Amino acid sequence: MYTASSALLDALTDANVSYIFANFGSDHPALVEAIAEARANGRPIPEVITCPNEMVGMSAAHGFWQASGVAQAVVVHVECGTQALAGAVHNAAKGRAPMMIFAGASPFTQDGELKGSRNEFIQWIQDVHDQRGIVRGYTKYDNELRTGFNVKDIVNRALQLAYSDPKGPVYLMGAREVMEQEVPPKPSVRMWPPVQAAGLTKQSVAMLGEALRKSRRPLVVTTYLGRNEAAFNALVEFSHRAGAGVLESVPTWLNFPHSNPMYQGNHWNHPWQNKALASADLVLVIDSDVPWIPAHNRPAPDVPIFHIDVDPLKTQMPLWHIDATASWQADAATALSELNEWLTDNPIEPDDIAGRADHWRMLHEARAGELAALEKEPEDGVITSEFAVACLREEIGDDALFVNEGISNYHTVFNHLRRSDPLTVFTSGGGSLGYNGGAAIGVKLASPEKTVVALCGDGSYMFSVPSSVHWMAARYQTPFLQIVFNNRGWKSPKLSTLAVHPDGFASRANSIDVSFDPPPDYAGIAAAAGGAHGKQVRNPAEVRVAIREALEVVRTQKRCAVLDIWISHL
Numbered sequence: 001m002y003t004a005s006s007a008l009l010d011a012l013t014d015a016n017v018s019y020i021f022a023n024f025g026s027d028h029p030a031l032v033e034a035i036a037e038a039r040a041n042g043r044p045i046p047e048v049i050t051c052p053n054e055m056v057g058m059s060a061a062h063g064f065w066q067a068s069g070v071a072q073a074v075v076v077h078v079e080c081g082t083q084a085l086a087g088a089v090h091n092a093a094k095g096r097a098p099m100m101i102f103a104g105a106s107p108f109t110q111d112g113e114l115k116g117s118r119n120e121f122i123q124w125i126q127d128v129h130d131q132r133g134i135v136r137g138y139t140k141y142d143n144e145l146r147t148g149f150n151v152k153d154i155v156n157r158a159l160q161l162a163y164s165d166p167k168g169p170v171y172l173m174g175a176r177e178v179m180e181q182e183v184p185p186k187p188s189v190r191m192w193p194p195v196q197a198a199g200l201t202k203q204s205v206a207m208l209g210e211a212l213r214k215s216r217r218p219l220v221v222t223t224y225l226g227r228n229e230a231a232f233n234a235l236v237e238f239s240h241r242a243g244a245g246v247l248e249s250v251p252t253w254l255n256f257p258h259s260n261p262m263y264q265g266n267h268w269n270h271p272w273q274n275k276a277l278a279s280a281d282l283v284l285v286i287d288s289d290v291p292w293i294p295a296h297n298r299p300a301p302d303v304p305i306f307h308i309d310v311d312p313l314k315t316q317m318p319l320w321h322i323d324a325t326a327s328w329q330a331d332a333a334t335a336l337s338e339l340n341e342w343l344t345d346n347p348i349e350p351d352d353i354a355g356r357a358d359h360w361r362m363l364h365e366a367r368a369g370e371l372a373a374l375e376k377e378p379e380d381g382v383i384t385s386e387f388a389v390a391c392l393r394e395e396i397g398d399d400a401l402f403v404n405e406g407i408s409n410y411h412t413v414f415n416h417l418r419r420s421d422p423l424t425v426f427t428s429g430g431g432s433l434g435y436n437g438g439a440a441i442g443v444k445l446a447s448p449e450k451t452v453v454a455l456c457g458d459g460s461y462m463f464s465v466p467s468s469v470h471w472m473a474a475r476y477q478t479p480f481l482q483i484v485f486n487n488r489g490w491k492s493p494k495l496s497t498l499a500v501h502p503d504g505f506a507s508r509a510n511s512i513d514v515s516f517d518p519p520p521d522y523a524g525i526a527a528a529a530g531g532a533h534g535k536q537v538r539n540p541a542e543v544r545v546a547i548r549e550a551l552e553v554v555r556t557q558k559r560c561a562v563l564d565i566w567i568s569h570l
Helices: 004-014 029-041 054-068 078-084 087-094 148-161 177-179 202-214 229-242 275-279 332-344 350-374 385-396 407-417 434-444 458-463 464-473 491-500 520-529 540-556
Strands: 018-020 048-050 073-076 099-105 141-145 168-173 218-222 245-249 262-269 281-287 306-307 326-329 400-405 451-457 481-487 533-537 563-566
Touching: 004 029, 004 148, 004 177, 004 245, 018 087, 029 177, 029 464, 048 275, 048 464, 054 073, 054 087, 054 434, 073 078, 073 177, 073 520, 078 533, 087 400, 087 434, 087 563, 099 148, 141 148, 148 464, 168 177, 168 245, 202 281, 202 326, 202 332, 218 229, 218 275, 229 245, 229 326, 229 350, 245 275, 245 306, 245 350, 262 350, 262 407, 275 350, 281 332, 281 481, 306 563, 350 385, 385 407, 385 540, 400 407, 400 434, 407 451, 407 491, 434 451, 434 464, 434 481, 451 458, 451 540, 451 563, 458 481, 464 520, 481 540, 520 533, 520 563, 533 540
Parallel strands: 018 048, 018 073, 073 099, 099 168, 141 168, 218 245, 218 281, 245 262, 281 306, 306 326, 400 451, 451 481, 481 563, 533 563
Antiparallel strands: none
């Protein structure tokens, strides 16, 4: 029997979905049956990944897309499972990660009128007024499947919206009776492409090009341009042709080669003026939600600011503004290619390019010296995160992918990994902690030949639901190295409090209720849940050996490894 659920599976297969990250419930008998029927008859469908925790499952879909560029599916249980997606919905929305969420719904009949009618007490309790409303503020599209006859059309429309810039998650739901409905198979029609990327007008390119020619210290500020390898490469060419430095502001991707002398580092919540931004006489903001925090850091007065973004108005942010001379909604790769072509036809004088490059190179080299000093092995016996990441960089080589949820060590991970290849370092793009473990599973599924490393704080480790993460990693053979920077608590709330009340009562208090003393056995949790290798590291002299041993376990034994690295107490 071919049902609405069968059509859903076929639509996902047609859309190149490889995995369904699933947490099944009483609303999914039709889908479970359709999966079993397809397997029995040899019909191709996406592989099901059982996810004991919904946020982990959605984070895995997020990571898979980041490493592959292909959106995946997440299946959850009615409104309870929708709520259990928790912060992963926020992260996907803010990180502009396309994926399709499907949730069942309580049956709408109760006397056996239709197949799938209510037969469990929970189906009255889980019947809510607006299930889709739970996530409506975070999704690009939501809809309810009301008949099996147009399931493929609804799925295709949802994914078309998910893939169109600015990308994001979509949400569908369907009651048991609808998903059990028998329907005739519908031929697959691949005519639902995402909206094509837009560029700049010729007049806009010329205006920006002329401004660049007049500039002496142009600077690009970006956050998520690097999600597109073509944009990454176009930015490298643009930097060369314009003599422009590149500054990452709270980067969610690797946006520019960190070895390139035009690279000016990454700025996060640091409460000081960035030297590169202060020295710029033209700023081009490309794909950035927070190019600077004006209370501490901003361009010099009267510096012209130009803004190119897939989402220039930031419609999901009630308060947002930069003093842009001009702003365009455009695809970064397309716009930069147009600017590169204009600069080819209207080249800047070589001496001018050399003078600009010398300025940025000087700042780049000064910064490199500062970072190198931080990487020295500590003499006081306390491991620093800078030293630990430098050791990881030296041991791991170039062929690896990294998930960064270091929180107060976000910048440390970017600074000291020193990666130069696109699509090699990922963050959630949002502010809800717990992404790293599930994301590492998704990245490994998308790139099984790569070594995957997740770097996180001890707080974000616990938020990641490690018992589910490491069970899934063992079950689905997605081994990765997880490094936990253990400062015995939440450091970021402490930093936030001190930034507002530097001399207040909290600054003098023995405790502000953010410590994890004594800390859990983080490595032991992973070992118990998934047979992971685990080690607690407290001595700087042990760091390199521990990393080498952990990488050997991941690469040859195909098991996860968790290193609980103790750094200075928060």
